Amino acid sequence: MPYSVFVAAALDEFFTHGGAGRGGADFVTSPEVGSLFGALVARALDRWFVELGSPDPFIVVDAGAGRGRLARDVLRVGPASAPAMRYVMVERSAVLAAEQREHLTIEPWEDALGPFLPSPDGDGDPEPVPGIGPIVTSLDDLPALAFDGVIIANELLDNLAFDVIERTAKGWKEIRVGLDGEQFVEVPVAADESLAPAFDAPPGTRLPLQLGIEAWLAACATGLARGFVVVIDYAAPAAVLATRGQSGWLRTYRAHQRGVAPLSAPGTQDVTTDVVTETLHRAARRAGFTVAAEMTQAEWLSSLGIEEMIGSSRREWDARAHIGDLAALAARSRVTEAAALTDPAGLGAHTVTILTKNL
Ligand SMILES: C[S@@+](CC[C@H](N)C(=O)[O-])C[C@H]1O[C@@H](n2cnc3c(N)ncnc32)[C@H](O)[C@@H]1O
Structure with missing residues (x-):
């Protein structure tokens, strides 16, 4: 079977059981670090809302929303766009989607855009009543109706199933997966020409092939219809990944630790890959998006004012560290969060890609 079929089945099994793959100091996602990330995303959403001409409803799709941590933190700070906001969490794991209800009041999808009033002239489509947000809803797939707004995907694309190709002395091979007894094993086959990358590489080079990004x-x-897609993930150009070797871009996580080999113990661990920058850009253009901006997470959060936001916490910690009371500890926690989110050797190095459509 193609590698992507194996990975898709393994991830399905893993997330069906509510798998919590990434955790621990090195592997935690940005929303899980604390509430600061959500507060900054709320600022970004307000800016995009204004750029879109303040639509009401303003649809925000959180793709791969997990337990709803980002949703909770965005809404908690009360963004200016909240009265227009319909916050749509898209999560395919029923176990994780169920956990969203622990922190958020979730409305049925049919009600998220309503209630509606007859159009002013009586003949047109009914119009949603303005100013009644935020309304939160949850789906297991992207909404298909046309909307203006923002789709944000934090560490989702690295989690879509991917294929693997390898440069051999005889050209590019596709690595498929077969069974040897009870063990899943690699089965190299000649790669279809369409799968080979545009550049050559030394024999032994392996790369992920992320057709799932195109589909997504x-x-x-x-x-x-009009708006922004914001992809936040670990990403690198194919030539960079080629130099790292497979273990440099294919990672597994289990019980908040790095997992075992990708073909071992399928369904018991998270399987992820770095996003290939060229794949993302090409897929974006094919789908009709413009790659409007790309930067590191550290640069993005800086443009959203992370330093100014934690400035008071830093001063408070400096002033109260010797007292060590709750206020001092809360201040220190914000400062530590900011450092984790902008760490150039960690989350700060994530790539933020902003795509636009009809803007
Ligand atoms: C690594 S987690 C990131 C969760 C969250 N965005 C965060 O930053 O903490 C990826 C999430 O995407 C979900 N997921 C994977 N493929 C999906 C898909 N095609 N549609 C919706 N959710 C998906 C997984 O179940 C998982 O909850």
Whole structure:
């Protein structure tokens, strides 16, 4: 079977059981670090809301929303766009989606855009009542109806199933997966020409082939009439990944630790890959998006004012560290969060890619 079929089945099994793959100091996602990330995303959403001309409803799709941590933190700071906001969490794991209800009041999807009033002239489509947000809803797939707004995907694309190709002395091979007894094993086959990358590489070079990104962006383009798709993930150009070797871009996580070999123990661990920058850009253009901006997470959070936001916490910690009371500890926690989110050797190095459509 193609590698992507194996990975898709393994991830399905893993997330069906509510798998919590990434955790621990090195592997935690940005929303899980604390509430600061959500507060900054709320600022970004307000800016995009204004750029879109303050639409009401303003649809925010959180793709791969997990337990709803980002949603909770965005809404908690009360963004200016909240009265227009419909916050749509898209999560395919039923176990994780169920956990969203622990922190958020979730409305049925049919009600998220309503209630509606008859159009002013009586003949047109009914119009949603303005100013009644935020309304939160949850789906297991991207909404297909046309909307204006933002789709944000934090560490989702690295989690879409991927294929693997390898340069051998006889050209590019596709690494498929077969069974040897009870063990899943690699089965190299000649790669279809369409799978080979545009550049050559020394024999032994392996790369991920992320056709799932194309399908995902095409689905985004079906729903998003006008607005932004924001992809936050670990990403690198193919030539950089080629130099790292497979273990440098294919990672597994289990019980908050690095997992075992990708073909071992399928369904018991998270399987992820770095996003290939060229794949993301090409898929974006094919789906009708413009690559409007790209930067590191540290640069993005800086543009959103992370330093100024934690400035008072830093001063408070400096002033109260010797007292060590709750206020001092809370201040220190914000400062530590900011350092984790902008760490150039960790989350700060994530790539933030901002795609636009009809803007
Ligand atoms: C690594 S987690 C990131 C969760 C969250 N965005 C965060 O930053 O903490 C990836 C999430 O995407 C979900 N997921 C994977 N593929 C998906 C898909 N095609 N549609 C919706 N959710 C998906 C997984 O179940 C998982 O909850």
